[in-house]
Amino acid sequence: MAAQEHTGDVILETIEECFERGWTDGLPVVPPTPAGLERMLRGTRRDPQEVIGILPPKSGVLTVEKVALNALMAGCKPEYMPVVLAAAEAIADPVFNLSATAISTWGRAPLMVVNGPIRHQLGINSRSNVFGPGWRANATIGRTVRLLMRNVGGALPGELDRATLGHPGKYAYCIGEDEEHSPWEPLHVQRGFPPEASVVTVFNCGGPHQFGLPRGGAETILNYLTDFLQSLTLFGRGGAADLTVVLDEEQRRILGDADYSKRDVQKFIFENTWRTAGEIRAAGSHFLPDDSDMPDDQRCGLFQSEEAIYIVAAGAGNRFGAFMPTSRSESGVRGPVSRQIEI
Amino acid sequence: MSDRPTLLDPTGGTAIEKVHPAKRPDSLDGKVLGILVNAKPNADVLFGMIEKRLRERHAIKKVVWGKKEFVGHRAPPGLVESMASECDAVITGTGD
Numbered sequence: 001m002a003a004q005e006h007t008g009d010v011i012l013e014t015i016e017e018c019f020e021r022g023w024t025d026g027l028p029v030v031p032p033t034p035a036g037l038e039r040m041l042r043g044t045r046r047d048p049q050e051v052i053g054i055l056p057p058k059s060g061v062l063t064v065e066k067v068a069l070n071a072l073m074a075g076c077k078p079e080y081m082p083v084v085l086a087a088a089e090a091i092a093d094p095v096f097n098l099s100a101t102a103i104s105t106w107g108r109a110p111l112m113v114v115n116g117p118i119r120h121q122l123g124i125n126s127r128s129n130v131f132g133p134g135w136r137a138n139a140t141i142g143r144t145v146r147l148l149m150r151n152v153g154g155a156l157p158g159e160l161d162r163a164t165l166g167h168p169g170k171y172a173y174c175i176g177e178d179e180e181h182s183p184w185e186p187l188h189v190q191r192g193f194p195p196e197a198s199v200v201t202v203f204n205c206g207g208p209h210q211f212g213l214p215r216g217g218a219e220t221i222l223n224y225l226t227d228f229l230q231s232l233t234l235f236g237r238g239g240a241a242d243l244t245v246v247l248d249e250e251q252r253r254i255l256g257d258a259d260y261s262k263r264d265v266q267k268f269i270f271e272n273t274w275r276t277a278g279e280i281r282a283a284g285s286h287f288l289p290d291d292s293d294m295p296d297d298q299r300c301g302l303f304q305s306e307e308a309i310y311i312v313a314a315g316a317g318n319r320f321g322a323f324m325p326t327s328r329s330e331s332g333v334r335g336p337v338s339r340q341i342e343i
Numbered sequence: 344m345s346d347r348p349t350l351l352d353p354t355g356g357t358a359i360e361k362v363h364p365a366k367r368p369d370s371l372d373g374k375v376l377g378i379l380v381n382a383k384p385n386a387d388v389l390f391g392m393i394e395k396r397l398r399e400r401h402a403i404k405k406v407v408w409g410k411k412e413f414v415g416h417r418a419p420p421g422l423v424e425s426m427a428s429e430c431d432a433v434i435t436g437t438g439d
Contacts, residue, residue, distance in 0.1 A: 010346060010347055010348075013347060014347050014348060014350070017347065017350065018350070021350075023353055023354070031348060031350055032350055032351045032352075032353050033349060033350065033351065034349060034351060035348075037351055054358045055355070058357050058359075059357050059358040059359045060354070060356070060357055060358070061355045061356050061357065061358050062355060063355070066353060066354075066355050069351055069352075069353040070353050073353060097415065097416065099417070100415040100416070104415065147353070151353045151354045151355070152353075152354060152355035153355075154357075237383075237384055237414075238413060238415075286384040290384070290387075327415060328413065328415065330416070
């Protein structure tokens, strides 16, 4: 009994040491021991010293070994490594513009959406409570990305991470797409990957704004969503941006039965989210440039294009969806990044 | 005696070599001054005031304004390089 208590003390002291060293997101981590690292590296054939990217803001050198150590601390199983490595590569891609995500007062976070058979192999949730707790793969893969941003990228809250409020997705923000219960083309296929591929896509997102819907058909769903989106609050500084929308199984079924494709939904949202220049000015927004001479009655679209509205099928249940304000993309220069998951 | 396990460092080294601040000019008299605006609202107002004050105090030869296209993006390709070659000193910062 005494020996067991002693072992317990060592475990607690080691976890405390990780806190003291500043390696955690505020929750306890699995201590990064040599044995743990060796176990985690069994999940990949890649060289531990391979550099897979440079993470802003501190230009941290991201190696396979650092990914494995942070995945270990986050609570991942070794078999999660291919997903974690693909996500790490995606956030390190300069196109993702992680420096803005990591440090901005806006307080956004990389939202990971996983497609393909890996979801079933690892138990990545795409249905009920999809943004919520309870699924180890979602929670720990998502958490690994945050620990990498902190420990390798140096995005320490209150220091280089200047988020005013942040949001809970900054702990873990990883969902699967519910391809099997969707009338639509999966996200990764839209983005040019074969259906049988496993892919992770990262978006630079604010927290989920949830909306529940009354009874009604496809247009009711879309009118309800666009009414929510037209709030002047969303016409913030800097002009038209991007949007990520998650629609649950029932919304998808209703929209699909009414022959709405993902593309049709994008088009509807794009065309029905606008306010006049006069309304925006009166609200005191910096949505328009200070020197804009746009007439007061001219319509200003909230989003920059149909293509800048990303529809994701996730969530099961009773007509609830969510939208996430998403950083402005620039075709071929900045925007969401997808990486195939190499098993 | 501690029997805690060895812990491996999960933090990364940095890819940035140590850099030193550029040499500061002794005076702005006769110099080309660059102002790089970060594209936040009111940044141009703030930097306009700074320009006015500096022009009152120094015989600045010329002021070159550069502007990022969007606050969340880096300066467009070539802008930093062209300002570095044209200007004797550049002021940048965050307005909001």
